[in-house]
Structures are given as structure tokens and as C-alpha cells.
Amino acid sequence: MIRMLLASVFAALFAISIAAADTQDVYTIPDLQVDEVAPTLIQAREQAMASARLQGARQLIDKITLSEDRIAAGGVPVDGALANRLSAAVDVQEETAGAGRYKGTLRVVYNPRMVRAHLDGLGVPYVDTQAPLSLMVPLAASADLEEAWREALGPANPGALAPYVTANLAGYSSYSDWNALSPEAGSLRARRAVLAELMGREGAWRVSVSIVTTAGTETIGITLPASTVDGAAAAMVGLLEENWKRASIIRGGERTQAKATVRYTSLAEWNTLRGALARSPLVSDFRTTAVARDGAVVTFAYLGDPQRLQNDLLQRGVALGDEPQAGWVLRSAVSAAGIP
Incomplete structure (x- = not known):
């Protein structure tokens, strides 16, 4: 029982960690080119950082939303003050500085909670979960x-x-x-x-x-x-x-609670299957309630209809089926296809 409980805890932590890693990748905008001139080098550098935040914020919003949704909301204007609030950190990739001029390539990391709250407030739907590799x-x-x-x-x-x-x-x-x-x-x-x-x-x-x-x-x-x-x-x-x-992207709709049996042949396959569920933008509240050597029981909520969920998981190498005795069953589509 203790072994199963620990396995469930580790599974939940694993799902959270990979989802967080994906989110950090999405909310990081690299290769922002800046070239600013000011009376002092410090002022030029500050102007360059502000320029990078503004460029990156606009790129990020375009990246995770659809143009028709931005238009329907009356646009998503981004000024310097908003860009500053949304950003979390600015990293230097390359720089050349001197004599009141700062030129470089910067990377800006944005705060997911702040960006989501801003888009939610405007009523603009978005997706910030990566597609399968x-x-x-x-x-x-x-x-x-x-x-x-x-x-x-x-x-x-x-x-x-x-x-x-x-x-x-x-x-x-x-x-x-x-x-x-x-x-x-x-x-x-x-x-x-x-x-x-x-x-x-x-x-x-x-x-x-x-x-x-x-x-x-x-x-x-x-x-x-x-x-x-x-x-x-x-x-x-x-x-x-x-x-x-x-x-x-899902516009509205209620989440449906689901329970499924996950079948696997190895720990690596189990990690792949639960990782696919954790990364799906349609899935939330993913939990592992029981773990055995060759199978597990999981619960989660999903948006949309079962067919859409099935298609999304298949893109990630996971087959979702409905069996008479077991109900929903998740297994590797790669293994099911006979591919090692």
C-alpha cells in the first residue's frame, strides 16, 4: 500500500513538473534584437530592456492566440507598462555596449499567471500548452x-x-x-x-x-x-x-470528469502515457489513484467531446479506447501498432 501511495505521489509530481517545463518554454521569447542610444550607457541599457519586453510581449500574445479572436475582442494592445507587468525576467544572449549605445540579443521570460489573467480579462481564448514533439x-x-x-x-x-x-x-x-x-x-x-x-x-x-x-x-x-x-x-x-x-483552443464549455485504466508494459511507457495526459491542453486535474506493475487507474477532467480528446491523445502516441468491462482504457498507440 505504501509503495502504491508513493508511486501515486511521484506520478502527480512528474505530471506537474513536465507541464511546468513546457509552460516555461512557451512563455520564453528569445532572439529579441535591440539597439538603443541614450546620453548614458545605463539609460541605453534600460531602454533596450524595455524594448525587448515590448517586442516579446507582442510576439507571445500572437503566439498563443488566434488573430480572429484578438479582432473579436477589439484587439489586444500592448504598451510598455503592460509589457513590464507581464514580464518576469530578461536574459542577455549577446551584447555590445559602450559610449551611450547598447546593442544586443535578449531573451524575455513572461509570467504565465499575469498573461493568462490579462487575456481572460479581455475574453481572448488562448492555448499555452505545446503540441507533441x-x-x-x-x-x-x-x-x-x-x-x-x-x-x-x-x-x-x-x-x-x-x-x-x-x-x-x-x-x-x-x-x-x-x-x-x-x-x-x-x-x-x-x-x-x-x-x-x-x-x-x-x-x-x-x-x-x-x-x-x-x-x-x-x-x-x-x-x-x-x-x-x-x-x-x-x-x-x-x-x-x-x-x-x-x-x-476551446471557447467555453464545461469540463467532464473521467476515469480511465492505463495499461503499459514498462515504467518508461507509463511515464510516456501520463506525460501525454499532463501535456494535453484539453486535460486538467490529472490524478493517479492506483498503480500496479502493468497498469494504473487515473482520473481527470477534459474539455470538449470524447472524439476531440481521442484525437489529441493520438497525436501524442496514446490510444484511447472504450472496453465493455473496463470502461475507458489508455495504452500506447506506438506499442499497439507494433512499433518498439
Whole structure:
């Protein structure tokens, strides 16, 4: 009994810690460029910090909300005073200072409670939970172009609303399914994959984007033309984040209480399953009430309908089923598909 109780406590702490880590990533805005001149270096630095807070606050609000929701609320104006209230810390990534001039690259961390309270007060819905980590698969018409495309995407984007790690292996195509992608995805702890095919020419690049999971391949869309490959990468990230927000933002509705049995074959699989529940933007009040060697009983509340919850969890590699005797049962969709 004591062992089961301790396991339940550790499970709850684990879920809280990973959710907090995801939230910190979302509320951190890096790579803010500043260049300020003032009578003294101290004044220039203060102006630069204020500029970074303002830039970052605007980027953060755009990041976690949809444009039509901001418009419906009459806009979400951000001035210096509000940006200062929302921010928690400013970190220096790079700086050059002297003779009354401060130039650098800054990172600003914002206070989730303050940002949420501000958006709630305006009636603007938002999502600040990250999408499942994806294996990003760069595709292009030639090997040289594919390499340039891979470089533009970078190795990873951990702070994005739709984070990814870029594939290192070659040989993938627009027809690659989860069976082909899962070995590398699994090694990088990605629960889904994104096929990002660069098309067009210099000055007019577009990207065709599809998401691959154990359930199959879903076409997300094609980005608007971008003048550079780097611009195409930014447009692709924007499309992924837009897709995630539309799938995850819930406008009103009541939470439904649920109880489920979680079945797993190892401690690692159990950690993955409970982590998926903790990260879902539809799930709250997640609790573990009993733990055994190969299964657990959990309770939680969820927004939306069961089908939406099922789709969200499947994106995270978790299958939700309804069995006659057991009721709701959660198990690894990866294991269920026969993939190690």
C-alpha cells in the first residue's frame, strides 16, 4: 500500500513538473534584437530592456492566440507598462555596449499567471500548452536544396508552440508513413512526424505540410509564398502553430470528469502515457489513484467531446479506447501498432 501511495505521489509530481517545463518554454521569447542610444550607457541599457519586453510581449500574445479572436475582442494592445507587468525576467544572449549605445540579443521570460489573467480579462481564448514533439522531415526536389532546407529549419525549436527536432537520416519521401519514420522519431522522443516539402523557386518558396502519426497522414496545407528559404521555414512554423491552436483552443464549455485504466508494459511507457495526459491542453486535474506493475487507474477532467480528446491523445502516441468491462482504457498507440 505504501509503495502504491508513493508511486501515486511521484506520478502527480512528474505530471506537474513536465507541464511546468513546457509552460516555461512557451512563455520564453528569445532572439529579441535591440539597439538603443541614450546620453548614458545605463539609460541605453534600460531602454533596450524595455524594448525587448515590448517586442516579446507582442510576439507571445500572437503566439498563443488566434488573430480572429484578438479582432473579436477589439484587439489586444500592448504598451510598455503592460509589457513590464507581464514580464518576469530578461536574459542577455549577446551584447555590445559602450559610449551611450547598447546593442544586443535578449531573451524575455513572461509570467504565465499575469498573461493568462490579462487575456481572460479581455475574453481572448488562448492555448499555452505545446503540441507533441515532432520529427521534422525536410523534403525537396534535389539533395542540395534539401540540405539548404534542413539548415534553414535548424536542429530544433524547443520553445515553439509546435516544437520539433529535425531528422538526420536520409531516404524519406512524401509517402513515408509512421512505420518508416518511427525508428528515428522514437530515438529523438518525438511522438509524431511532420513532412515539410519545399517547393517553388528563389523568391517564391512554398511548403507543403503533413502530419504523420500511427493513425495515418493528415495534410495540413501549403504556406503562402516566401522570398527566402528562411522565410519559408518561418511560414511553415506559423502554419503548424496555427493548426495546433485551432485544434486545441476551446471557447467555453464545461469540463467532464473521467476515469480511465492505463495499461503499459514498462515504467518508461507509463511515464510516456501520463506525460501525454499532463501535456494535453484539453486535460486538467490529472490524478493517479492506483498503480500496479502493468497498469494504473487515473482520473481527470477534459474539455470538449470524447472524439476531440481521442484525437489529441493520438497525436501524442496514446490510444484511447472504450472496453465493455473496463470502461475507458489508455495504452500506447506506438506499442499497439507494433512499433518498439
